[in-house]
Amino acid sequence: MGTVEEYTEPPADSRLERGVHYLWQNRLAYLLIAPAAIFLLSVVGWPIFETFRLSLYRSPADAAIETYVGFQHYVEILNSDIFYQLLWQTGRWVLLGVAGKTLLGLLIAVHLRGDIRGRKFFRTAFLIPWGIPYAISAVVFRWIEHPQYGYLNAILLKLGVIDQGMGILGSPDIAWLGVVVADVWIGTPFMAIIFLAGLQSIPEELYEAAAIDGAEKWHQFRYITLPQLKSVILIATLLSTIWTFVSFDVIWTMTGGGPINTTATLVIWIYQVGLENGNLGRGAAYSVIGFLFLMAFAVIYLRIYTRGGDEL
Amino acid sequence: MTMAGQQRSRLRKVRIYGVLIALLGIMMFPFYTMFSSTFKPESEIFSSPATLFPNDPSIEAYLAVWGQTDVLLWIGNSFIISLGTVALTLLLAIPAAYSCARNEFVGKRSFLLSVLVVQMFAPVVLIVGLFDVITSFGIYNSYLAVIIPAAAFTLPFNVWMLYGYFQTIPVSLEESARIDGASQLQILTKIVLPLTKPALVASVTYTFLYAWNRLLFVLTFLTDAGKYNIPRGVFSMVGALQTDWRMMLTVSVIGIIPLLILFAFLEEYIVAGMTAGAVKE
DSSP: OTTTSOOOSOOOSSHHHHHHHHHHHTHHHHHHHHHHHHHHIIIIIHHHHHHHHHTTEEOOSSGGGOEEOTTHHHHHHHTOHHHHHHHHHHHHHHHHHHHHHHHHHHHHHHHHSSSOTTHHHHHHHHHHHHHSOHHHHHHHHHHHTOTTTOHHHHHHHHHTSOSSOOOSTTOTTTHHHHHHHHHHHHHHHHHHHHHHHHHHTSOHHHHHHHHHTTOOHHHHIIIIIHHHHHHHHHHHHHHHHHHHHTOOHHHHHHTTTOSTTTTOOHHHHHHIIIIISOOHHHHHHHHHHHHHHHHHHHHHHHHHHTTTSOOO | OOHHHHHHHHHHHHHHHHHHHHHHHHHHHHHHHHHHHHTSOHHHHTOSSOOSSOSSOOOHHHHHHHHHSOHHHHHHHHHHHHHHHHHHHHHHHHHHHHHHHHOOOTTHHHHHHHHHHHHHSOHHHHHHHHHHHHHHHTOTTSTHHHHHHHHHHHHHHHHHHHHHHHHTSOHHHHHHHHHTTOOHHHIIIIIIHHHTHHHHHHHHHHHHHHHHHOOHHHHHHOOOGGGOOHHHHHHHHHHSSSOOHHHHHHHHHHHHHHHHHHHHHHHHHHHHHHHHHHOOO
């Protein structure tokens, strides 16, 4: 390949010539990444550019009559009540979701660690909720939470917790909780698998030594497991934060953002405004705000991921 | 070990399995509601409050579903979309990952980093711009309108996965083949790729699952009901004025069976793929 070949020609005198020569010398390397690079530029790069451009236009469903409005969308968004409602609901959604997935995932992982008979079976079974279509999980949870025919109501009635069926997803007060539960169920397996892999790389001797010292289970967890697992937890919760932030299919299938927008998050609103209502410009402006959040997450992620610089 | 110690460790075992089975019960409960509902006759499924066990189990729903819904069509479309995405992604990812693993060149680091950033860019945040672009490509309402974005968003994982794996394959193997006069393409297909099988299986599984499971692209870029995949089909049933829960849950069960088979055989590769990025040695 390019770098292996000996370079014998005299150095080209102009910068451009040297550049062209360098490209030519490494032509195979560039040729091989070109399809992927061009593809990503057109399918991801171009839409990013389009989103920024559209956010400066008032653009009803018919794109032919779009008019330039500058930053008007942003001004209107920042002055609207719904925006702050969305921020609060998105924050609630992400925080509760990530916390739930992390705690449940840890609980599963610490119990799967060690000498467990049938670990492969357990691991596969715990994995399934993660790997099936979100829309299917969402309808199943709609079914569980169904006001008349749902299993949840049936169980709660049997246990005497409630005395008549309640409609969770139809209630502006608790619908968000009904959706969070489904999202936690979907997202927990990933956390459990990652934590389990992290746990298995902790040297067994640490626990043996602690056991000899008579350390309690909780102390082992607090002083060995947690510190050893720190970086894995950091990466996993950050990834989970990003995925929960952009989670669309579950909310859209369960409630569509309703009732009265109480389950809408920022990304639900992007879809609602930009595509359902056909207001591309306004939807694009919400998307740019979404970009800013993702950029912040991405910067943190890249920081952690490339720490030590040995990855690239 | 002392008697008391043995007893303690046995108690510990019991406690661990107890917790595991309880957790498994919680995680499996939604599946239970799904499966048990599909075995109830129509009169029972719409009884309130719900019966936790079918009183009179029947496979009626599984006989009726083929005629009453388009489940076969949706499964077929799911396969077309998933396999198309896998093919396109690999076609783009393999050369790029190989090039990065074997060469040092200006722009490599930025290429790999920007690929990682694409991974962060969730499609839903881009959906408005993507809608514009897909329409400009003139592929709106075709399978390609779903395959192309799905390939773009699975490409990062595939490039990084294969890039990491290619690096572990000794260059010496390729050099001896080159001395024997093999071309670059022959070396890649005959020597490198067969050695890359574990990473390829992980890549294919990840990409297949991604394309099979996502609703967003089909919802946005396909309006032709004849091209719906499983998630979109299920979504169309729940969106209907009167949801036929029994048929919808039966479709859901059928829609996840191919995935359960995939899990049973490829669980280790899936886990390897999931942990590849997050757990550093």
